[in-house]
Amino acid sequence: MAHKAIYTYDTVVVGGGIGGTCAAAMLSSKGKKVLLLEKEPYLGGCSSTFSHQGFRYNTGATTFAGFEEGMPVHAFFKALHVTLPTSPFSCAFVQVQKGKTLPRFEALEPFLEALERVHPHPQNRAFWEEIWRINRAFYAHQGYVFSKRSWGDFVRSLVSFLPIARAFFPLLLRRGDAYVRAKLPGLSPLYMATLEASLRIVTQTTTREASALSTVLALGYPFLRNVYVQGGMGALFDALEPCITHVRKKTPVTRILPRSYGFEIHAHHEVFHTRTLVLNTPVFESAKFFEPGPIQEYFTRFAPLDNDQSAFMVYATLRTDAPLEHHYQLLLDAPFPHTTSDALFVSFSDANDTRLAPPRHRSMTLSVHTKSSWWIGLPPALYKAQKSALVSQILDQVCATLGLEKSCIVHHFGATPKTFARYLGRAQLGGIPMSYTRPFFLNPSNDTPFRGLYMVGDTTFAAQGWPGVIAGVHNLQKLLDA
Numbered sequence: 001m002a003h004k005a006i007y008t009y010d011t012v013v014v015g016g017g018i019g020g021t022c023a024a025a026m027l028s029s030k031g032k033k034v035l036l037l038e039k040e041p042y043l044g045g046c047s048s049t050f051s052h053q054g055f056r057y058n059t060g061a062t063t064f065a066g067f068e069e070g071m072p073v074h075a076f077f078k079a080l081h082v083t084l085p086t087s088p089f090s091c092a093f094v095q096v097q098k099g100k101t102l103p104r105f106e107a108l109e110p111f112l113e114a115l116e117r118v119h120p121h122p123q124n125r126a127f128w129e130e131i132w133r134i135n136r137a138f139y140a141h142q143g144y145v146f147s148k149r150s151w152g153d154f155v156r157s158l159v160s161f162l163p164i165a166r167a168f169f170p171l172l173l174r175r176g177d178a179y180v181r182a183k184l185p186g187l188s189p190l191y192m193a194t195l196e197a198s199l200r201i202v203t204q205t206t207t208r209e210a211s212a213l214s215t216v217l218a219l220g221y222p223f224l225r226n227v228y229v230q231g232g233m234g235a236l237f238d239a240l241e242p243c244i245t246h247v248r249k250k251t252p253v254t255r256i257l258p259r260s261y262g263f264e265i266h267a268h269h270e271v272f273h274t275r276t277l278v279l280n281t282p283v284f285e286s287a288k289f290f291e292p293g294p295i296q297e298y299f300t301r302f303a304p305l306d307n308d309q310s311a312f313m314v315y316a317t318l319r320t321d322a323p324l325e326h327h328y329q330l331l332l333d334a335p336f337p338h339t340t341s342d343a344l345f346v347s348f349s350d351a352n353d354t355r356l357a358p359p360r361h362r363s364m365t366l367s368v369h370t371k372s373s374w375w376i377g378l379p380p381a382l383y384k385a386q387k388s389a390l391v392s393q394i395l396d397q398v399c400a401t402l403g404l405e406k407s408c409i410v411h412h413f414g415a416t417p418k419t420f421a422r423y424l425g426r427a428q429l430g431g432i433p434m435s436y437t438r439p440f441f442l443n444p445s446n447d448t449p450f451r452g453l454y455m456v457g458d459t460t461f462a463a464q465g466w467p468g469v470i471a472g473v474h475n476l477q478k479l480l481d482a
């Protein structure tokens with residue numbers, strides 16, 4: 001049997017996605033001896049930047065929202081004194097529908113002007129002013145803590161959410177579609193489709209399934225400060241990495257054993273001992289690390305949260321001088337085969353971002369919703385044919401809609417849920433949908449009933465995306481400080 005080297009840490013974090021990397025940086029800044037273990041050669045998970053045949057692409061996440069004074073994402077980086085390579089821009093994304101464009105400007109007035117041209121409605125101003133106001137009011141609430149370690153902690157958590165519940169009570173009890181139709185009576189199906197598309201990328205659900213509060217927060221998401229990250233989303237992790245005591249990449253964790261002092265973590269031919277363990281793997285993927293027993297049973301209980309939702313991606317590098325926006329949402333007449341959404345989210349690198357694409361080129365990351373089960377387990381020939389047909393259809397659509405020549409694509413390839421499973425250890429993407437029937441307090445918190453065992457990431461509190469996962473890291477900090 002190979003000899004295993006042994007190391008001891010205050011905290012080991014498994015997985016270097018947003019949650020794991022931010023948790024490791026936060027704990028290191030508190031003077032803890034922290035080890036971050038990541039299976040891939042780069043940090044970032046769904047929000048990383050990778051190279052393929054010499055071209056650079058953002059893996060999944062492309063937008064970095066909520067980077068402004070007073071917001072949790074900004075507060076997090078400010079506390080670490082980390083400077084980020086970001087530049088602000090005024091339009092979160094541009095929705096394109098039947099040849100018309102609707103820029104989702106951060107500022108309310110220019111957005112309202114644009115909206116009146118595309119979807120005029122007498123209640124537009126009142127509706128969107130309310131969305132803007134509720135968003136600002138919601139993010140001002142930060143005094144809550146969410147724990148499920150024991151029933152007592154859980155009840156105390158619910159009490160900490162009372163100010164939010166009191167402030168937004170009617171919105172919590174109402175369905176999103178009822179709220180929208182009451183505020184915008186008689187709105188056209190095309191207008192409703194733009195709202196559904198905006199909602200889907202934030203809550204991963206529809207207005208029929210989302211509460212009015214989730215709907216309002218999702219529709220107001222583009223009003224948060226958006227910044228472009230020079231060099232790709234991976235640059236955020238390059239900035240965070242020096243804050244962490246120790247980072248081991250290309251180190252997949254295979255086994256975790258509970259011990260009297262904490263946990264024994266096995267990776268390759270190494271063993272790490274720690275008092276505190278933070279898992280950044282999705283909750284429904286974490287049972288595999290443990291032997292049969294209470295911890296394995298605990299994680300197995302989350303299996304039903306894997307809702308089969310995932311993403312199909314197209315990555316491309318284009319040689320073009322076209323004046324492209326950073327982000328578009330292209331609304332389709334009908335979903336493409338093997339996808340579940342009638343909208344494509346397309347992001348382009350900045351024209352001056354030569355870390356992400358050569359001069360006069362743009363790196364493109366495109367995502368559309370799909371189901372994991374439509375890809376995983378397919379016979380190889382069918383998988384290949386289905387994938388290449390979809391890539392081709394999507395690229396045709398993007399070029400036709402944005403007026404680009406297909407010949408300007410110098411490199412491209414697609415990725416499926418199977419690709420995500422292979423590289424990031426997860427096929428399910430998008431976290432746990434924020435649905436009306438599943439209030440957040442039914443979801444896993446950042447602590448567990450087991451001493452020293454914590455979780456962060458988009459399948460635990462608070463939600464997916466940078467703002468959602470960082471809210472979970474702030475919560476983790478409160479739980480560890482308590």
Ligand SMILES: Cc1cc2nc3c(=O)[nH]c(=O)nc-3n(C[C@H](O)[C@H](O)[C@H](O)COP(=O)(O)OP(=O)(O)OC[C@H]3O[C@@H](n4cnc5c(N)ncnc54)[C@H](O)[C@@H]3O)c2cc1C
Binds near residue numbers: 020061063282469
């Ligand atoms: C297509 C797509 C587009 C998105 N767009 C946006 C966007 O524009 N803006 C936004 O804010 N959010 C966006 N999101 C959401 C956001 O990317 C995710 O919510 C977030 O990145 C999830 O972070 P996480 O902390 O849960 O970690 P994950 O990203 O799940 O990372 C987990 C990490 O654990 C590692 N790991 C797994 N198994 C092991 C193991 N055994 N040992 C060691 N390491 C392991 C993985 O390699 C990975 O690095 C998007 C997501 C997708 C999929």
